[in-house]
Amino acid sequence: MSVGYVVAVIGATGFVGKELATALHTSEIPIRILKLFGSAKRVNEDIYLDHDRFPVFPLSSDPLADAQFDNVDIVFLATHKEVSQKLAPIFLDEGITVFDVGGWVYEGAPKFIHGMSMHEEFFADERYVSIPLSPAYLISQVIWRLREFGVQGARAHISVGASYKGRDGVEELSGQVAAVYNYRDAPRKVFTQGLAFDLAPSVRGIKEEAELIRVQVAHILDMEESSFDISMLYTPIFSGLGIQVQIILRNTNLEEIQEALTGGFIGWSFNPHGPKALMGGSGVQFGHLRHDGLGQGIHLWLTADGIRAGVVDNCVGVLSSLIEQGAL
Numbered sequence: 502m503s504v505g506y507v508v509a510v511i512g513a514t515g516f517v518g519k520e521l522a523t524a525l526h527t528s529e530i531p532i533r534i535l536k537l538f539g540s541a542k543r544v545n546e547d548i549y550l551d552h553d554r555f556p557v558f559p560l561s562s563d564p565l566a567d568a569q570f571d572n573v574d575i576v577f578l579a580t581h582k583e584v585s586q587k588l589a590p591i592f593l594d595e596g597i598t599v600f601d602v603g604g605w606v607y608e609g610a611p612k613f614i615h616g617m618s619m620h621e622e623f624f625a626d627e628r629y630v631s632i633p634l635s636p637a638y639l640i641s642q643v644i645w646r647l648r649e650f651g652v653q654g655a656r657a658h659i660s661v662g663a664s665y666k667g668r669d670g671v672e673e674l675s676g677q678v679a680a681v682y683n684y685r686d687a688p689r690k691v692f693t694q695g696l697a698f699d700l701a702p703s704v705r706g707i708k709e710e711a712e713l714i715r716v717q718v719a720h721i722l723d724m725e726e727s728s729f730d731i732s733m734l735y736t737p738i739f740s741g742l743g744i745q746v747q748i749i750l751r752n753t754n755l756e757e758i759q760e761a762l763t764g765g766f767i768g769w770s771f772n773p774h775g776p777k778a779l780m781g782g783s784g785v786q787f788g789h790l791r792h793d794g795l796g797q798g799i800h801l802w803l804t805a806d807g808i809r810a811g812v813v814d815n816c817v818g819v820l821s822s823l824i825e826q827g828a829l
Contacts, residue, residue, distance in 0.1 A: 505533030506574040513537035516664050517808055518579035524813045526550040604631040612721050615818025635811025637717035646761050651751030654728035657744055664740035666691050671739050701735035741776020742807030749798035755790055773802050780806050783814050
């Protein structure tokens with residue numbers, strides 16, 4: 502009898518999908534076969550995960566008719582919202598466990614966070630794992646650690662890089678930078694007002710994503726949605742995530758708050774870095790901890806690799822926990 506799971510990653514040629522596939526491949530999770538799938542325009546070449554070569558299979562319109570999905574146990578959907586919403590019900594109806602990266606498919610479903618909220622009974626019934634968006638995950642982790650301080654609500658301003666729009670966003674920012682130096686017209690399909698050497702507060706869909714993050718944070722923390730306010734801004738960096746957070750608390754003792762937040766994958770810095778210093782790592786850094794000038798709680802700066810620390814580590818951690826609990 503073969504030991505281990507057959508795992509499929511759909512969207513494996515994107516930034517999140519490839520990072521996720523690499524983490525799964527190098528983890529201690531008992532994976533017998535790892536299969537990678539991508540859109541037709543991205544499957545011309547094999548990709549390497551930790552120096553091991555993997556083929557990327559095209560995703561057909563009817564995936565279950567494809568022999569590549571025979572005996573698949575777990576599917577990770579690292580895809581756009583529309584693709585995830587189309588594919589998830591197909592796999593779930595076949596009894597295949599689905600990890601919905603981004604929580605696009607069933608927005609009201611509970612969000613899974615490693616070490617915080619695992620929703621074992623829901624998973625036993627549905628076999629569906631909703632992974633929150635990276636800013637929602639990171640904001641929730643910070644606020645959850647301060648729950649004993651009397652959390653009443655929070656405001657967060659999220660600064661994201663071009664990779665938040667996937668490979669297309671990074672390629673377009675690169676093209677815009679090159680166009681500026683070569684006196685050419687810049688590509689402006691993703692960032693229609695431009696992003697190179699500028700800020701982009703009006704990217705298509707940005708208000709909707711900020712609202713979804715607000716809803717996800719409220720649901721994760723089991724608080725009223727009206728307790729949170731979220732805004733977003735695209736910055737001219739290729740990747741990374743920075744968040745300015747104001748948390749409204751009853752107890753605002755800064756020394757106690759710093760101690761409560763520090764530990765595990767979250768670290769304190771007197772001089773916190775920007776996202777570039779944390780790229781490729783699992784750590785989350787916070788700093789600039791101070792009282793609010795109007796007496797409304799505290800402020801802090803939070804930065805991380807939004808893909809690795811904000812999504813991939815959570816996916817791998819949740820899967821590992823489900824296996825350890827015997828849920829899979």
